[in-house]
Amino acid sequence: MRFRKLLPLLLPFLLFTACKQDYSILQDSVPDPLENINSPLRFSDADYEELRQELDIEQDINFPLAEIPSHLASRSRTTELTATQQRRAMLGRVLFYDRRVSVTGETSCATCHAQEFAFSDNKAFSDGIRGAHTARNSFPLGSVPSFLTAPTNSSLPAVGYYSPPPPDVPEPKFGRFFWDGRAKDIVEQSRETMSNPIEMGSNLEELADKLNQERIYQILGRKAFRDEELSPGDIILAIGDFMTTMSSTDTRYDDLQDLKTNRVPMSRILEDFTLSEVRGGEIYRTSCASCHHSSMAEPTVKMANNGLDRVYTDKGSGAVTGDVLRNGFFKTPFLRNLPLTAPYMHDGRFATLREVVDHYSEGIQDHPNLSPILRNDDGSVRNLHLSEYDKQALVDFLELTKDRTIQTAEHLSDPFIR
Template sequence: MKPVRLLLIVAAMVPAASAQLPSGASLHLTRPDAGSTVRLALSDPENHSYLIQSSPDLKTWSEVGTWKIYNGSFNRNLPLQAGGTLFYRASYDPTRVVPKDDVSLALLLPTPRGNYAAQTLPARFLVQPIVGQDNTPADNGVTDSGATLGRVLFYDKRLSFNQTISCASCHQQAHGFSDPARFSTGFNGGHTDRNSMGLANSRWYERGAFFWDERSATLEIQVLEPIQNSVEMGMTLPALVTRLSAEPFYATLFNDAFGSPEVTSGKISRALAQFVRSIISTRTKFDTGAANGFTNFTAQENQGRQLFNGAGNCNACHGSDNFVPGPAINNNGLENPYTDKGVGAITGRPQDEGLFKVGSLRNIALTAPYMHDGRFATLEEVVEFYNSGVVAHPNLSPPLRAGGPAGPPRRLNLTAQEKAALVAFLNTLTDTALSTDSRFSDPFNYGD
């Protein structure tokens, strides 16, 4: 039998002067095993279309199909003639489009759409104080079609200038919708100044403002800011509207969500906010325990829970079953003076130095590293900081002081066993169902 030979030819259906792949594009042909298939992988941030052909002799070519790239890459296993020779070529034409460029080709969405608007909530979420923490505006309640559009936008790299970064690049589902890197990498290789905050249960932040320094008064404002940031995504809103309007599948999604196919920055804002508010964590070991008197907890976890709500006073800043601060914004004594002044950097007022938003502790075990600057790599380091490392600062929040609102930093003096128990309790706040839920995963069609 003749040996199997593979060849990938990059051809062009354009004049010789233009016979090149688009900037940043690449094609690879591999044979992962000795089976009867080869794998063709295309990467193209500009999302062009490619004609794929095969030939046994480089003379006679048969069309395999036309592949449209929808979000930067496409992969497919192709047949290989056992014992023979088979060549593949990919022809790129910047003017070629798939005739039927619709939602079903671009996206792997369920029918009917996923349930975002009527998620089942524990009874504890339907009464105070959690009802009062809900920051959903009256004119942008979550709908299934709106959150579906928001999900697509959240994962779409078109939102960045060079189409390489999406919202999900810095808010990864497996990591509690945060970034495991201390500082996130932007579209042009630059890095953010702060660690990406986890997004779970953002709907129930009573103060309603977003970013670590709360510079965005609403989630609807916040979701557009990274898109326009010169480090993060580098786009302008008019350019984004033009780009999304050129993708036919978006006309269907915008029409489903808002009753008209027109793409606007206002609709983008509302859809993204709906999706983020739909990212709800209620399926943790803690939630099971809250419904049954915590009989499912180990002795260590229950000890940690008692320390959290008792001697540790952690619930003063992480209250309710959402583990959020209520109406307060806090200075937690990380340093004095603060390198990053938080709210104080915006207002210029000394009394605002070191004030930062307190996010929910839900999924905290997934969202390392910790603090606004990601200085702590583990929960053990965080617990030790609150145990013995809080720094005296004029704006230090009262719950972290000993002997009253003007006292020195509090020292918990926990034993090694007690610190381990606190970490064990924090681990019960992990919602693995949310971190793997397909409703919140990347919906784009990348082939096989």
Template sequence: MKKSGIIISASVLATVFAVNFTACKKENQQSNTPGILIQEPNLKAEDNKYLEKHGVNNDLAVLGRVLFYDKNLSVNNQVSCGSCHKQEFAFADNVKVNKGFNGIDLKRNSPSIQGLRGFGNDNSTDFNSNTGGFNPPTETSMPTKDNQTDLLLFWDGRQNSLADMVLNPVLNHNEMNIPDFETLINKINSISYYPELFNKAFGSSEVTKEKIAYALQGFIACLNTDKDTGKNTNFNSEPFEDNFSPVLITSTLTGIEEEGRKLFHNKYNCAKCHDSNPQDPGEYGAVTSPSQMFNIGLDEVYTDKGLGALTKKQGDQGLFKVPTLKNISVTGPYMHDGRFNNLGEVIDHYSHNIKPNNNLSPLFRNFDGTPKKLNILPAEKSALIAFLNTLKDEDFLTSPMYSDPFKK
């Protein structure tokens, strides 16, 4: 999802919009403005509990939700952010790779965008103690790439700014293909339901790139499932057994699920990468530190070089971000290229299929440099999968708060 570096001529744009209008007119009623898809979001007041649950202003999150699911944000009204990041799949998708606005396969698997941080700054002016939520942004408080430095976004970690990330797919020439921000703003200004939504969120119906980005961030900031996901599992930070894992205080895990949890945290130490925040044990969220990118031996020679494609450094080739394990049972296919169809195939990789590679992480090397073979037993594999399945949050996957408001 990188920004397009292509300059599109006026004649090409005219052709694209003309073809789009003809095609869409057959299936969708159009407004008086060519290229606009007529639809009305179905917004219910009882669904708007963003402030109560996530500390995000309700009106801001509602605007962000509408923008997130609005196909008008693509050049031919065929693709929205929600087309690749679907609620029922924990805002990932169930296909190897998605297709862009033109039906062409995209390069990578769509990662889950749940649990992303970076909304709002540390400035005290951003938080309103009276409402318990974030204020609309000012010129000085607007999140920018310069005041967000603790994030790791996309599979290759190429951005640390959520403010930039949310609009990248809109301008990407393979994904949504809006040519520039002026075109995007003009298009949104032509849609009947946005003046009221922007006015509620910002006190003004004026549409700007910054407001669009901030509203999208506000909604995405709500895409967080509770730490105690699915089954009742509560932890404290006291060490046990390997001086790394959290102690399980209360649990409704079954015998096989509890066995999987112990294997995860102890014998195979999956938590070294997937639950490495000592301040928040049991989180299983996406790791945001750039030091937590790994080459896990998927290939001997990587076609997609990950971080190495950006840095051009030999030592960075094949390094990719550690994903969240929240709702992991519904986010397959897995890995940056969607090569593994299910969790069993993922475990098989770590068990006996790690490939030799010059950049293979030391975590997966023997003393002689050869790839480790964990040789996970069939019963252990079943237990690990049973435990990972407990990280599913049904409410998060079905709540109207996060759903597509344009679905009838």
């Protein structure tokens, strides 16, 4: 029986029904909210043989999440995806790397979000279709910590940053996705990215019809959604679940934070870290954490004007909202995997971390919308005026944020036989 026909019976369990956002695209994509987390995950021999014609994958499906560091433990309910989420992640992995997702067959999600760069790009502006280039720097998808948090209704699966929010989460005032915050959730973000005439140029409904003609998607769709026919909502949920597995909590930064959380003596900390790295951590705590969060979880300040320019040609959130008081507001990025995600800022203007540090030390511009955090009590610009030693110390500390496995994790890699 087609699982979606059970929709009326499952409405009390659905993750999306009480949200103010428009999730109509997901109405045919029903999760298994109570499925056993330890259900076996394996393709049949016949299906696996067919998939192997195009894909270099294992017969067993396994999408682990990184172990949660102790300093972040209070933010996580579980470090595993449900069996349903893992099957969707398998489909999402294939979709993420498939250039057939773009209307011309030139680009995939991985074109702008490459694993070797923590799912960002090493160019200020990424390659699009038909020779075009994106208007802004690629946002590093792999810099999200990717721990799961539990909704109030504990019978529902835990959700990650890239999941549609559960019913008890209020609609955000400004969006979580894109540099200008124009998308409030993964649904809006995915639809706009795939339809963007520069990035992919696809219509989600037409894309679903096209992919449904491909045998691998019939097999993967049946495995993920108990149906060989993918819907637009299936595509969004699958890619979101795959992105949730881009865990970035296995870093030397997290090692340092765990030592501090456990109140170990400084002599013990200095066995693993240099004085410069420790000093940089103190500068970060006093000068950066008020926006980016002391534990590098989701930033404390979601969007801000950080004084890049006195006059902005790209007005950011101001252009989206029509509010001149938000001109120059851009999304505050996560700071994990910084050594892998250059260039920096929404326009990729800074090629190195040292250039970023120099900006906050001497280069903040006195724009009328400058974040109050970047002003002194008298209203003047709060440049940090760091010494050369402290600048290098802050760079040394920020380089601790590189995840040990993000570039090499097999379950995050391109599955296609090229």
